[in-house]
Amino acid sequence: MKDGSHRAIRVLLVEDNPGDARLVRYLLAEAEGIGPVDLTHADRLSIALPILADGDFDVVLLDLSLPDSTGTETLRRVQEASPETAVVVFSGFNDPDFAIGAVHSGAQDYLVKGQGDGLLVYRALRYAIERKELEQELVLAKQAAEEANRRKSRFLAAMSHELRTPLNAILGFAEVISQQMLGPIGVERYAEYAGDIHSAGTHLLNLINDVLDISKVEAGRFQLYEEQVAVAELLQGCLEMVAERALHGGIVLSAQLPPNPGSLRCDARLVRQILLNLLSNAVKFTPNGGRVTLEAYYEPSGGLVLAVSDTGKGIAPEAQESVMEEFCQADITIARDHGGTGLGLPLSRRFMTLHGGNLALSSELGQGTTVRASFPACRCLRTA
Numbered sequence: 001m002k003d004g005s006h007r008a009i010r011v012l013l014v015e016d017n018p019g020d021a022r023l024v025r026y027l028l029a030e031a032e033g034i035g036p037v038d039l040t041h042a043d044r045l046s047i048a049l050p051i052l053a054d055g056d057f058d059v060v061l062l063d064l065s066l067p068d069s070t071g072t073e074t075l076r077r078v079q080e081a082s083p084e085t086a087v088v089v090f091s092g093f094n095d096p097d098f099a100i101g102a103v104h105s106g107a108q109d110y111l112v113k114g115q116g117d118g119l120l121v122y123r124a125l126r127y128a129i130e131r132k133e134l135e136q137e138l139v140l141a142k143q144a145a146e147e148a149n150r151r152k153s154r155f156l157a158a159m160s161h162e163l164r165t166p167l168n169a170i171l172g173f174a175e176v177i178s179q180q181m182l183g184p185i186g187v188e189r190y191a192e193y194a195g196d197i198h199s200a201g202t203h204l205l206n207l208i209n210d211v212l213d214i215s216k217v218e219a220g221r222f223q224l225y226e227e228q229v230a231v232a233e234l235l236q237g238c239l240e241m242v243a244e245r246a247l248h249g250g251i252v253l254s255a256q257l258p259p260n261p262g263s264l265r266c267d268a269r270l271v272r273q274i275l276l277n278l279l280s281n282a283v284k285f286t287p288n289g290g291r292v293t294l295e296a297y298y299e300p301s302g303g304l305v306l307a308v309s310d311t312g313k314g315i316a317p318e319a320q321e322s323v324m325e326e327f328c329q330a331d332i333t334i335a336r337d338h339g340g341t342g343l344g345l346p347l348s349r350r351f352m353t354l355h356g357g358n359l360a361l362s363s364e365l366g367q368g369t370t371v372r373a374s375f376p377a378c379r380c381l382r383t384a
Helices: 018-030 045-054 072-081 096-104 118-178 188-218 231-248 268-284 332-338 344-354
Strands: 009-014 037-042 059-062 086-091 109-112 227-230 252-256 263-266 291-298 304-310 358-364 368-375
Touching (some): 009 018, 009 045, 018 037, 018 118, 037 045, 045 072, 059 118, 086 096, 118 188, 188 344, 227 231, 227 268, 231 268, 263 268, 268 291, 268 344, 268 368, 344 368
Parallel strands (some): 059 086, 086 109, 252 291
Antiparallel strands (some): 291 304, 358 368
8 A cells, every 4th residue: 555644544344243343443543643544344254255355445354253254264265355455363362373373374464352552453454554565566576587587498498499500500511621521621720720610619509508408497398208227337428428538637537336336217318417517517626636536326215326526626605505506606717717607507406306306515615526416216226
């Protein structure tokens, strides 16, 4: 009620006790320093609901113990009849737990019968109206933010598709030139440049694919293609893909597997991408002479944990949550040196959620970082 100072507050009092109704009217009439109040009284919920639906009330002062309705069901029916109207529960129970329960059920305030004066009642009504308006503004803001997020996801998905089409052509022609498939180029430097174009284009394509995957997950259009995958083979394949990068950086790359690692029912492409994201990050942020370890073990619950640990510089405690969010990076200086969009960990966490698992990060400055991908027992098959 933004213009409450210019007109009367319209109040619907739903109270079956005539004495309590008269007391409320008297208190509001006799209170000093309050604005005008237009009070309508109904002694039954069946009478109040049509009045509420047809009228333009700012607030309902509601007794939850009526002859034709009791408890939170009374509150629910009032809210259904007029969702935009504030509600102050008016009860004879001086019970904090009951009051908190009423507010949790959607009421904006709570008054105990016989306690307080007209000014207290008036303030409760005014505050309830203000709270309701704020709640509605928050709901509208949330809806607007969700719609903006949906639009953003649709835009990213469309743009990713549009970018991939010409980029694939660039990659194809760069490969033809770098490998001199149609004959010698003549100047060897041109072949090197074509190789650089292909390398940069491949990196860009991977970033575009990450953005496209994020947009698909956010839009709820990501589908798992599940199969039974041997854990040992999956991990070995991922290690081989980052081995050359680790060797070039002077990093010791190792694996620790249980005697019988068994198999995992999963989308193999996504789990492979999760592991490659974790391993690539670990190698990227571990200095020369460091160590990166890929470990697999089963929890007592039967779930499988795939953990990647490094001996890098670690992540500050205040930054550990942000690195799990899209397009965030813990250290902007390192981000500039190593590149990337900051999608690796957030995308991996979303992929783990799709598998019914979770991704957890632990890190200590100067000691390194460990990221654990935990799969539920229902996806694991251990060999004897």
